[in-house]
Amino acid sequence: MSDKMQQIVLASRPTGAPTADNFRLEESQIPTAGPGEIVVEVHYMSLDPYMRGRMDxxxxxxxxxxxxxxxEGGAVGRVIESRNDKYAVGDHVMGAFGWATHATSDGEGLARVDPDQVPLSYTxxxxxxxxxxxxFGLMEHGRPKEGETLVVAAATGPVGSxxxxxxxxxxxxxxxIAGGADKCxxxxxxxGFDACVDHRAFDSASDLRRALKEECPDGIDIYFENVGGKVLEAVLPMMNAFGRIPICGMIAWYNEGGLGASAQEQTLTGPRLWRTILVNFLSVNGFIISNHWDRMGEFHATVGPMLADGRIKTLEDVTEGLENAPEAFINLLEGGNNGKAVVKLV
Known part of the structure; x- marks a missing residue:
């Protein structure tokens, strides 16, 4: 890594899908720690769909x-300077360090991680x-029961998987539901999914729905919503009575601005949507995970052993170099990644 700090800033707000021109790479001196602060050398940074919304x-x-x-974004790295009693040089920490090779922090909101226990990028x-x-979305709002049918889009991403x-x-x-035969x-x-439907193989929601009906002959009890668009159009009429829909994202609409404006979205926010929820007694719960950090320990205690013994598998899509982050992010929004998108800096 260079002896300079690099960061990527928002050069302009996108109209529609982001382009490389919306980002700018800047270089400056590596910061020094003020009283109570630490300086972190970032090893990996995360790329996530929610970042598109922050650009508007x-x-x-x-x-x-x-x-x-x-x-903005989450990242993990090593403390290289400390004037904070809680953290020592050499500690590894995770926090909201953003798209940068280095960051300062007063220690608030950080989590210490052990690279001997889990690969840094897994954090x-x-x-x-x-x-x-x-x-959290599945257990708190999906309320799964043995024998039910669950559908999740973006199936090979870190949330869906x-x-x-x-x-x-x-x-x-x-x-x-995934984009492409390889992802399916x-x-x-x-x-280990029972089946997967390629949404790119169908031009309309009705055609996608017919394919889903073949794989969900008993209807759908839980739809974990992180896509919206054509997929939601296809799934909604298939929901069983007392079905549950946890909502954590809507990537199909992110490039339409803060509230979306397409005619397709308007059909979904009209009477048909509300009537479907009413007559099928559906539970629809939006949630933002940052409101629930107090449950992180429970999550680690539950899923950590499952990851260790192979019951939970993961997949990463690693891009090397901060300068390549914008291209990787644009690719992510287009569904071009396979697995969790991260950028390796060290």
Whole structure:
């Protein structure tokens, strides 16, 4: 790594899908620690779909990234300077360090990690925020029961794969939806799903629904929602009475701005959506995982042993070099990644 610090900032707000021009790589001196602070050398940083929403100047659960501000995101690295009694040089920590090779912190909101117990990059995926999101959403809002049918889109991503594997371990029929035949094969062969439907093979929601009906002959009891768009159109009429829909994302609409504006979305937010929820007694729960960090210990205690003995598998899509992060992020939003997207800096 260079003796300079590098970071990627938001150069302009995207209209539609982000492009490389929306980002700018900047270089400066490595920061020094002030009183009570530490300096972290970042080893891995996370790329996640929610970051697209932070690029818009729109009301949301978190403030947008300011123009010329550092792109936000989770990362993990090693303490290289400390003036904080809680952390020593050489400690490894995870925190919201953003898209940068180095960061300072006062220690608030950090988690110490042990690279001898779990690979550092796993703290950003299977054992970090995405895995925790899948576990919490499924257990708290999905309320799975043996013998039920669960459908999850983005099936090979870090959230979807966690949801599917946990549900399968509890005796549910698990059907994934993914973009491409290769990803569907991963869902079945690597993650152990019962079946997976390639949404890219169908131009319309009705055609996708017909394919789903073949794999879900008894309807759908739980739909873990992280996509929206055509997939939601296909799934909604198949929900069984008293079904549950945990909502943690809607990647199909992220490039339409803060609230979305397509005609397709408007059909979903109209009377048909509400009537379907009403007459089928559906439970629809939106959640943001940052409201539930107090459950992280429970998640680690439950899933850690499952990862260690192979009951939970993971997959990573690793990009090397901070300068390649924008391209990797754009690829992620287009569904071009296989597994948890991370950028390796050291």
């Amino acid at each position: 100047d729109a009301k949301s659960y978190a403030a947008p990234v300011p123009l010329d501000g550092k792109m 950003l995926g299977v054992m970090g925020m995405p895995g925790f999101t899948g576990w 966690m949801v599917g594997q946990l549900a399968k371990s509890m005796g549910l029929r698990v059907v994934g 094969s991963l869902a079945v062969d690597h993650f």
